[in-house]
Amino acid sequence: AGREPRGGDPADDGAPPAVEVAARRAVASATGAVAVPVLTGLPARAAIRTLEELDLGAELSGSGLVASQSPPAGRVVERGARVHLRLAPPG
Secondary structure (H helix, E strand, O other): OOOOOOOOOOOOOOOOOHHHHHHHHHHHHOOOEEEOOOOOEEEHHHHHHHHOOOEEEEEEEEOOOEEEEEEOOOOEOHHHHHHHEEEEOOO
16 A cells, blocks of 8 residues: 556556556546446446547447446547447346
């Protein structure tokens, strides 16, 4: 605890998740890339809207709520990248 990441991937320094997320956001804003948001559990329309606000595209399979996503939440991707969402019925 209390360690600051020193270059490279913050996860390699054993940084806590909050520090890793902050570091990824800093990289994203500096490079024009964006961090993929958490979409699991959202209805398809809400997930698509969230991705569009970040200039990301969506590829859907299934129907219902987002059950999984690829790339995973927190991954830094270039604007315009597509996120695959696997949907499943609620419950």
